[in-house]
Each structure stands twice: as C-alpha cells, then as structure tokens.
Amino acid sequence: MKAFPVVKIIPLLLLLAAWQAASVLGLLPASVLPPFSDVAVSLGAMLRSGELMANTLASFARAGAGFFIAAIVGVAVGLLMARRRAVERAIEPILLLIYPVPKPAMIPLFMVWLGIGDASKVAVIALACLLPIVIATFNGARGVDPMLIWSAQARGTSERRLLWRVVLPAALPQIAAGVRTAIAIAIIVLVSSEFISSEAGLGYLIFSYGGVGADDAMLAVVIYLAALGFLLDRFYLAGLRRLMSWHAFAH
Amino acid sequence: MPASACLEMRSIGMRYGEGAQAVQALSEIDLDIKEHEFVTIVGPSGCGKSTLLYLVGGFLRPSSGSLCLRGRPITGPGSDRGIVFQRYSLFPWLTVRSNIGYGLDEQGVARAERNRIVDEYVRLVHLQGFEDRYPRELSGGMQQRVALAQTLACQPDILLMDEPFGALDAQTRRILQDEVRRIWRQGAKTVLFVTHDVEEAVALGTRIVVMAARPGRIKEVLERGFDVADGEEFETNSAFAALKLHIWRSVKAEVEAAHA
Numbered sequence: 001m002k003a004f005p006v007v008k009i010i011p012l013l014l015l016l017a018a019w020q021a022a023s024v025l026g027l028l029p030a031s032v033l034p035p036f037s038d039v040a041v042s043l044g045a046m047l048r049s050g051e052l053m054a055n056t057l058a059s060f061a062r063a064g065a066g067f068f069i070a071a072i073v074g075v076a077v078g079l080l081m082a083r084r085r086a087v088e089r090a091i092e093p094i095l096l097l098i099y100p101v102p103k104p105a106m107i108p109l110f111m112v113w114l115g116i117g118d119a120s121k122v123a124v125i126a127l128a129c130l131l132p133i134v135i136a137t138f139n140g141a142r143g144v145d146p147m148l149i150w151s152a153q154a155r156g157t158s159e160r161r162l163l164w165r166v167v168l169p170a171a172l173p174q175i176a177a178g179v180r181t182a183i184a185i186a187i188i189v190l191v192s193s194e195f196i197s198s199e200a201g202l203g204y205l206i207f208s209y210g211g212v213g214a215d216d217a218m219l220a221v222v223i224y225l226a227a228l229g230f231l232l233d234r235f236y237l238a239g240l241r242r243l244m245s246w247h248a249f250a251h
Numbered sequence: 252m253p254a255s256a257c258l259e260m261r262s263i264g265m266r267y268g269e270g271a272q273a274v275q276a277l278s279e280i281d282l283d284i285k286e287h288e289f290v291t292i293v294g295p296s297g298c299g300k301s302t303l304l305y306l307v308g309g310f311l312r313p314s315s316g317s318l319c320l321r322g323r324p325i326t327g328p329g330s331d332r333g334i335v336f337q338r339y340s341l342f343p344w345l346t347v348r349s350n351i352g353y354g355l356d357e358q359g360v361a362r363a364e365r366n367r368i369v370d371e372y373v374r375l376v377h378l379q380g381f382e383d384r385y386p387r388e389l390s391g392g393m394q395q396r397v398a399l400a401q402t403l404a405c406q407p408d409i410l411l412m413d414e415p416f417g418a419l420d421a422q423t424r425r426i427l428q429d430e431v432r433r434i435w436r437q438g439a440k441t442v443l444f445v446t447h448d449v450e451e452a453v454a455l456g457t458r459i460v461v462m463a464a465r466p467g468r469i470k471e472v473l474e475r476g477f478d479v480a481d482g483e484e485f486e487t488n489s490a491f492a493a494l495k496l497h498i499w500r501s502v503k504a505e506v507e508a509a510h511a
Contacts, residue, residue, distance in 0.1 A: 147339040150310045153328035155354035155405050165357075169344045246344045246385040 066125025078137025136178020140171030291456030299467025
C-alpha cells in the first residue's frame with residue numbers, strides 16, 4: 001500500500017483540537033456537541049466491550065451480501081448492454097428511471113415485499129450499488145478500442161469468448177472505479193436501512209444512542225464508521241494496485 | 252500449394268454513410284497477391300489504404316466486389332489472416348509471454364507445445380528476458396516486436412500490417428523494417444503492408460501499390476525489380492532512390508490534388 005502521508009492528518013488533528021478546546025473553554029455546550037474527550041472515552045469503552053465488533057459484523061454481512069450481488073449482476077448486465085444492442089434497449093430506460101430515485105426511499109416498499117428482516121436491507125443495498133457498477137462496466141466495455149477486439153478476432157477468439165477474454169479485462173480499470181463508488185454507497189445505504197428497523201448493526205447503534213440522548217456514544221459510532229470506511233477504501237485501492245499491476249493507475 | 256494468387260480482390264467498392272453524406276472510401280479495387288509476395292500499399296492519408304486492409308482482415312464488409320483468400324471468400328475475421336496495428340494489437344493485462352501465446356490458447360494448442368512455440372517466437376523477435384513484462388513496461392518498438400510475434404505464432408496464411416511502425420522513431424523503425432524483411436525471407440510468408448512512408452514502402456515491398464484518394468483507388472502498381480538486403484544502406488542505391496522519387500512524386504500529386 002502506498003504510504004498515507006502523515007501531513008494529511010494534520011488538518012484533522014487541528015479540527016479535533018479546536019473541538020476539544022471549544023468544549024473546555026465553554027464555547028461549545030455539551031448539549032450541542034459533547035467534548036471530543038467524552039466521545040473518545042465512549043469509543044474506547046465500546047471497542048473494549050466488543051459492542052462495536054459485534055455490530056460491525058452484523059452490518060458487514062448485510063452490506064457485503066448486497067454489494068456482491070450488485071457486483072456480479074452489475075458487471076454481467078453492463079457487459080451485455082455494451083455488446084448486445086437489444087439488451088441495451090431493454091435495460092437503459094429502466095436504469096434511467098431508477099437512477100434519480102433516492103434508494104433509501106425504496107426501503108419501505110422492499111419491507112412490504114421481503115419483510116422487515118435482512119432480505120429487504122440487502123435488496124436495497126444491492127439496488128443502490130448496482131447502478132454505479134452497471135454504468136461503469138457499460139462505459140468501460142463500450143470504450144474498448146475496436147482494434148483490440150479485431151486483434152482478438154484475428155487470433156481466433158469467438159464472439160462468445162470475446163466478452164470474457166477481452167471486453168471484461170479491457171473494461172476492468174473503469175469497472176474498478178465504479179466498484180469503489182459502490183463501496184461508499186453500500187455504507188451509506190446500509191446505515192440508512194438500519195435506522196428503519198433492526199436489532200443490530202452500526203446504523204442501529206447510531207439511531208439507538210441518538211434516540212436516548214447519548215450523544216457521545218452516538219458520535220463515537222459515527223467516527224468509528226468514518227474510520228472504517230476510510231480504511232476499506234485504502235485496502236480496496238491497495239488490492240487493486242496489486243491485482244492490476246499491468247495498468248498504469250493515475251495516482 | 253499453387254504459387255498463384257493467395258489473395259484476390261475483385262472490383263471492391265466501399266461506401267460509408269447514406270444519401271448525400273455518403274463517402275466513397277474505395278472504388279474498383281482489383282489486386283491479386285501471390286504466395287510469398289511482400290506487397291506494400293502507400294498513399295496519402297484518407298486514400299482508404301487501411302480500410303482495404305480491414306476488408307482483407309474481415310473486420311469490415313465491402314459494399315461491392317469480392318475478396319478471396321486461397322480461393323475461399325472472406326466472410327469475417329479469422330486466424331488465417333494475422334494483423335499488426337500501429338497500436339492496440341497487444342492485450343495490456345497479459346505479459347509478453349501470454350500475449351504471444353494468446354492465439355495458441357484460443358486455438359487450444361496443448362500446454363507444452365504452446366510454450367515451445369512461444370519460446371521460439373520470443374527468440375525470433377529478440378525479446379529474451381522480457382517474457383514476464385507487461386506491454387506498458389516496454390518501449391514502442393518492443394511492443395511492436397511482441398505484436399509481430401503474437402501474430403506470427405498463430406501461423407497465418409497472410410500477414411497484414413497497418414502502419415505498424417508509424418508511431419516509432421526513425422532508428423527503431425529502420426531496425427524493425429529489417430526484422431520484418433528477415434522474418435519474411437526466412438518464413439516466406441505473404442505480407443500485405445500499409446504505410447504512408449514512401450521509403451518504407453520501397454524498402455520492404457517487392458511490389459508497391461500506390462493509391463489515390465477520393466475515392467480511394469489504385470493509381471499504379473510497381474515491381475521493385477531489385478533486392479534490398481537486410482541492413483542495407485539503401486540511400487546509396489541509385490535504383491532505390493529513383494523508385495522512391497517516382498513514388499514520392501506520384502503520392503505528392505495526390506496530396507496536392509486533395510488540397511486543391
């Protein structure tokens with residue numbers, strides 16, 4: 001992994017220091033924002049008790065399931081749309097219709113269809129992750145240079161194998177960018193879906209602590225979630241650089 | 252194998268678009284290429300020389316006329332016609348070795364045999380030591396060597412080259428021209444080579460086709476009539492200079508007509 005420069009952390013530390021100073025000097029009442037030190041203490045306690053870990057696992061199972069369904073379906077649909085005009089004609093209007101809909105707004109409907117359990121949450125996460133992956137795959141596959149395809153055809157590649165041997169790998173850099181967006185969306189929609197009805201998960205923790213006025217604990221979960229999202233993105237990029245060493249990534 | 256026509260083109264026409272916007276890219280092209288011939292096609296940009304090559308490759312279909320390879324009509328792309336483009340012939344996600352072995356994998360050649368052939372072609376284009384590199388780690392000249400090896404490893408009946416050295420510097424281009432000529436002589440492959448570089452056309456082609464633009468058509472076909480040795484300093488060859496000048500004037504007249 002490319003080292004994350006320490007200097008980039010300085011503005012963050014300054015912000016936290018200002019927050020703490022404002023609380024200590026009485027400029028920021030605890031009812032508006034609890035002191036950072038309280039939040040940090042809550043965070044430590046929740047990490048030690050295993051409360052965060054247990055809820056992280058519950059959340060990740062949901063987000064992961066939704067994301068993987070979206071990745072597999074999204075790449076397949078995007079590739080077929082790019083190579084088969086009929087598939088493009090059939091799917092494109094549906095995508096355009098779904099695109100502007102805020103996906104969490106679909107949660108109540110999914111609950112009617114799939115119940116209030118995990119299935120409706122997984123479904124809404126999958127739907128939300130699907131769009132950036134389909135669009136990125138479609139654009140990537142459409143943008144493959146025709147000469148690369150001709151080159152493969154002149155070396156004996158059939159139309160059926162072309163998708164797997166040439167179009168998919170050639171579109172990978174763009175698919176990877178779409179997947180990165182989808183990971184961020186998965187976390188956002190996950191938390192929204194857990195606000196609505198659940199007994200476990202990081203969204204559930206934020207909602208429950210917020211509901212009882214335990215602002216320090218609520219903020220601790222928010223900060224934990226932010227750190228988790230950041231690390232996930234870094235790991236994803238690092239994994240990508242290893243897997244796609246053939247591609248010159250613009251850093 | 253009869254030493255007669257390997258490739259036959261009969262009154263080929265190619266139109267793009269429809270109605271008033273239609274462009275006649277090629278008109279009445281008749282050309283036969285014999286087995287083991289090295290034919291270069293030279294002409295101003297926009298004369299349809301690459302289009303003609305893509306028709307032979309089967310990537311495009313002619314609006315009229317017919318193309319036959321060894322007596323069989325060309326209906327689509329196939330591994331009997333290998334092609335090297337100026338760029339984008341190689342798969343960036345495959346190493347040099349996997350790129351050269353690509354066509355063999357597609358044809359289901361057994362592992363051991365495939366590796367033997369790949370090694371043979373790595374040696375042929377002098378890429379020993381670079382087998383595990385990715386294309387982006389190689390210079391433009393080396394990438395074109397890989398593309399050549401990738402194409403030859405498929406054992407095509409005819410080698411199609413679409414301005415393959417157009418993006419290379421002058422020195423590298425000259426070295427690769429010698430390589431292609433050497434490989435052609437050794438394997439006696441049939442080669443159809445498109446270029447906009449008059450000197451390259453004369454240095455490589457045993458027969459040189461000069462094309463005119465708007466619509467793209469054959470202006471003249473010239474037998475070279477003398478041999479060019481590998482590494483020869485053809486600048487000192489007066490027959491070479493005379494032929495080059497003749498073709499240059501012929502192409503220049505077309506360029507000037509296009510700008511008139």
